[in-house]
Amino acid sequence: xxxxxxxxxxxxxxxxxxxxxxxxxxxxxxxxxxxxxxxxxxxxxxxxxxxxxxxxxxxxxxxxxxxxxxxxxxxxxxxxxxxxxxxxxxxxxxxxxxxxxxxxxxxxxxxxxxxxxxxx
Amino acid sequence: xxxxxxxxxxxxxxxxxxxxxxxxxxxxxxxxxxxxxxxxxxxxxxxxxxxxxxxxxxxxxxxxxxxxxxxxxxxxxxxxxxxxxxxxxxxxxxxxxxxxxxxxxxxxxxxxxxxxxxxxxxxxxxxxxxxxxxxxxxxxxxxxxxxxxxxxxxxxxxxxxxxxxxxxxxxxxxxxxxxxxxxxxxxxxxxxxxxxxxxxxxxxxxxxxxxxxxxxxxxxxxxxxxxxxxxxxxxxxxxxxxxxxxxxxxxxxxxxxxxxxxxxxxxxxxxxxxxxxxxxxxxxxxxxxxxxxxxxxxxxxxxxxxxxxxxxxxxxxxxxxxxxxxxxxxxxxxxxxxxxxxxxxxxxxxxxxxxxxxxxxxxxxxxxxxxxxxxxxxxxxxxxxxxxxxxxxxxxxxxxxxxxxxxxxxxxxxxxxxxxxxxxxxxxxxxxxxxxxxxxxxxxxxxxxxxxxxxxxxxxxxxxxxxxxxxxxxxxxxxxxxxxxxxxxxxxxxxxxxxxxxxxxxxxxxxxxxxxxxxxxxxxxxxxxxxxxxxxxxxxxxxxxxxxxxxxxxxxxxxxxxxxxxxxxxxxxxxxxxxxxxxxxxxxxxxx
Numbered sequence: 001x002x003x004x005x006x007x008x009x010x011x012x013x014x015x016x017x018x019x020x021x022x023x024x025x026x027x028x029x030x031x032x033x034x035x036x037x038x039x040x041x042x043x044x045x046x047x048x049x050x051x052x053x054x055x056x057x058x059x060x061x062x063x064x065x066x067x068x069x070x071x072x073x074x075x076x077x078x079x080x081x082x083x084x085x086x087x088x089x090x091x092x093x094x095x096x097x098x099x100x101x102x103x104x105x106x107x108x109x110x111x112x113x114x115x116x117x118x119x120x
Numbered sequence: 121x122x123x124x125x126x127x128x129x130x131x132x133x134x135x136x137x138x139x140x141x142x143x144x145x146x147x148x149x150x151x152x153x154x155x156x157x158x159x160x161x162x163x164x165x166x167x168x169x170x171x172x173x174x175x176x177x178x179x180x181x182x183x184x185x186x187x188x189x190x191x192x193x194x195x196x197x198x199x200x201x202x203x204x205x206x207x208x209x210x211x212x213x214x215x216x217x218x219x220x221x222x223x224x225x226x227x228x229x230x231x232x233x234x235x236x237x238x239x240x241x242x243x244x245x246x247x248x249x250x251x252x253x254x255x256x257x258x259x260x261x262x263x264x265x266x267x268x269x270x271x272x273x274x275x276x277x278x279x280x281x282x283x284x285x286x287x288x289x290x291x292x293x294x295x296x297x298x299x300x301x302x303x304x305x306x307x308x309x310x311x312x313x314x315x316x317x318x319x320x321x322x323x324x325x326x327x328x329x330x331x332x333x334x335x336x337x338x339x340x341x342x343x344x345x346x347x348x349x350x351x352x353x354x355x356x357x358x359x360x361x362x363x364x365x366x367x368x369x370x371x372x373x374x375x376x377x378x379x380x381x382x383x384x385x386x387x388x389x390x391x392x393x394x395x396x397x398x399x400x401x402x403x404x405x406x407x408x409x410x411x412x413x414x415x416x417x418x419x420x421x422x423x424x425x426x427x428x429x430x431x432x433x434x435x436x437x438x439x440x441x442x443x444x445x446x447x448x449x450x451x452x453x454x455x456x457x458x459x460x461x462x463x464x465x466x467x468x469x470x471x472x473x474x475x476x477x478x479x480x481x482x483x484x485x486x487x488x489x490x491x492x493x494x495x496x497x498x499x500x501x502x503x504x505x506x507x508x509x510x511x512x513x514x515x516x517x518x519x520x521x522x523x524x525x526x527x528x529x530x531x532x533x534x535x536x537x538x539x540x541x542x543x544x545x546x547x548x549x550x551x552x553x554x555x556x557x558x559x560x561x562x563x564x565x566x567x568x569x570x571x572x573x574x575x576x577x578x579x580x581x582x583x584x585x586x587x588x589x590x591x592x593x594x595x596x597x598x599x600x601x602x603x604x605x606x607x608x609x610x611x612x613x614x615x616x617x618x619x620x621x622x623x624x625x626x627x628x629x630x631x632x633x634x635x636x637x638x639x640x641x642x643x644x645x646x647x648x649x650x651x652x653x654x655x656x657x658x659x660x661x662x663x664x665x666x667x668x669x670x671x672x673x674x675x676x677x678x679x680x681x682x683x684x685x686x687x688x689x690x691x692x693x694x695x696x697x698x699x700x701x702x703x704x705x706x707x708x709x710x711x712x
Contacts, residue, residue, distance in 0.1 A: 013482055013486075015482075015483070015486045015507060015510065015511055015514075016482060016485060016486050016489075018507070019486055019489045019490055019493065019507065020489070022493055022497075022500075022503075022504075023489060023492070023493055023496075026493070026496055026497055058474075058478050060645055061645065084478075085474075085477040085478040085479075085480075085481035085482060085485075086474045086477050086478065087477065088470075088473075088474075104477075104478075104481035104482060104484070104485040105481050105484040105485040105487075105488050106485060106488070107488055107492065108488070108489050108492035108493070109492070111489075
């Protein structure tokens with residue numbers, strides 16, 4: 001584990017992506033950003049220091065669930081925090097844990113608590 | 121079994137008894153004649169002759185009138201009397217009706233009314249009624265049968281099932297015609313006649329009931345045929361497949377919908393197995409359902425994936441119900457409904473709800489997070505406030521678009537149609553969007569159609585369609601690009617159309633995205649990646665507006681960067697303009 005924990009954010013919404021980046025940076029995390037599942041998985045391959053993934057479900061081309069499977073294939077123990085606005089969504093069996101689900105809208109403190117829980 | 125003792129001539133005893141019993145049996149009478157045991161009793165040829173004639177009549181005709189007529193004739197002939205009258209009592213009334221008569225004198229009254237003391241025939245024995253007897257009942261009896269003065273009557277009651285049913289009246293002018301021997305003979309004749317009448321009346325009732333039964337069968341058959349035709353009409357015209365199954369799921373019969381739904385050749389349903397009509401993953405589920413129906417005798421339903429002959433599949437609602445006979449399941453009826461359209465609507469609804477949730481909750485999340493950032497890091501306040509402002513505007517746009525679409529869906533948006541020249545509309549909107557286009561360093565120009573392009577439309581709504589297309593074109597065109605708005609007029613399938621097109625030379629739209637382009641919340645990859653503002657509702661709104669105008673919106677793009685995209689919008693030409701055009705053509709042809 002590196003001195004500064006690294007968080008990978010995969011979200012196609014630029015405003016959310018930038019906001020989460022600013023929030024986590026202010027809390028002292030190292031942050032990597034991806035706008036879709038494919039580039040997120042590619043980042044994961046090249047950055048073994050990533051310790052947690054914040055993953056939006058509604059992604060272009062590759063759905064978040066598909067991205068999650070690819071992440072699990074590579075790092076089965078990597079915590080994944082699913083971010084979704086669909087309150088009816090249910091986790092497919094076998095994908096979590098480790099991880100959690102954040103339903104939009106959520107407060108910053110709730111997000112920070114979850115990230116902190118997995119990184120301590 | 122009724123046993124009758126008849127005096128018969130000794131020599132003729134055996135032959136006559138055999139003849140009589142055979143005749144009785146043929147007449148359906150449950151009577152057996154036996155010979156008198158005392159040899160001293162002399163046979164009575166007259167009685168045998170009479171009975172033979174009566175039974176002969178009964179065996180050849182089952183009509184009461186015929187039997188009584190034969191009886192009257194036989195009695196008059198054999199006993200040599202003046203008159204023989206047979207009268208029957210009208211059911212339910214104290215009235216006699218003359219049914220047959222053989223007479224040398226005037227006939228008896230055909231309808232004989234009046235009180236008759238039933239005690240007269242208390243012992244069921246014939247009465248000898250002589251003229252001048254001081255007995256009111258007997259005098260009345262003579263009156264009933266118009267007995268002339270000086271005659272003697274022998275009245276025999278006809279008893280059927282212990283009830284007085286009629287009278288057999290012999291009339292003679294000779295005072296000593298009716299002795300005990302004749303009375304005894306008449307007792308036998310009346311008894312046999314009662315039995316014959318009983319049988320004949322039963323036969324008549326049987327005929328009536330047989331007629332009624334035949335009528336009832338005809339009616340029931342007609343009702344069954346009608347019901348069968350109705351059921352067949354329902355089955356033949358039902359859009360749902362209906363199958364008659366054996367207990368193991370083998371198809372016995374199928375209605376025409378089966379052929380249409382599963383696209384099998386005609387008459388090839390029988391012998392197939394139900395399980396083959398569903399996807400292999402669902403076959404076990406369906407077989408279990410069939411077993412439940414057969415074993416528990418209860419109907420079940422399943423939503424499964426059905427497969428056509430060519431292997432293509434569709435969502436199906438399959439209902440199975442038992443056919444029971446005497447509490448035992450003897451077959452299964454199966455109906456299959458294609459619910460793929462319903463499922464598609466459900467999927468679209470779910471996708472829409474999911475999209476709305478995403479599009480509304482995402483900016484709200486962003487607002488909340490940036491508010492927290494503002495508190496944590498006020499030095500960067502400007503960045504967070506700008507972000508919050510953009511998210512607020514985005515939220516407002518989505519809500520406006522959703523409300524607009526909702527009003528279009530519900531039909532609450534009133535179309536304010538007026539005659540609009542689309543060329544004028546193009547000029548207005550191109551002029552209006554010039555500053556925005558210049559800001560992105562994009563050339564925006566117009567090529568107006570043959571003026572005027574008149575259509576009966578809601579100017580504001582069609583203007584909104586043009587606005588959506590122009591805004592999209594500006595957002596998706598690179599710096600230095602060009603957008604051209606053109607006016608058009610065309611003929612299509614005998615109808616005249618006017619419209620406009622918006623062409624850009626941007627990145628274009630990939631062919632796989634074109635079918636989804638007008639779906640609500642759909643945003644193409646280029647749109648999402650370029651960061652161009654948009655809710656994914658603009659083209660859906662434009663399509664709804666064109667549908668309300670009986671118009672159409674089309675897109676042409678090969679998805680090749682630089683070739684760009686062209687959207688076409690068409691509405692029917694104004695009827696007034698169409699007429700003016702026709703008149704103009706007429707004038708020109710006359711002038712030439």
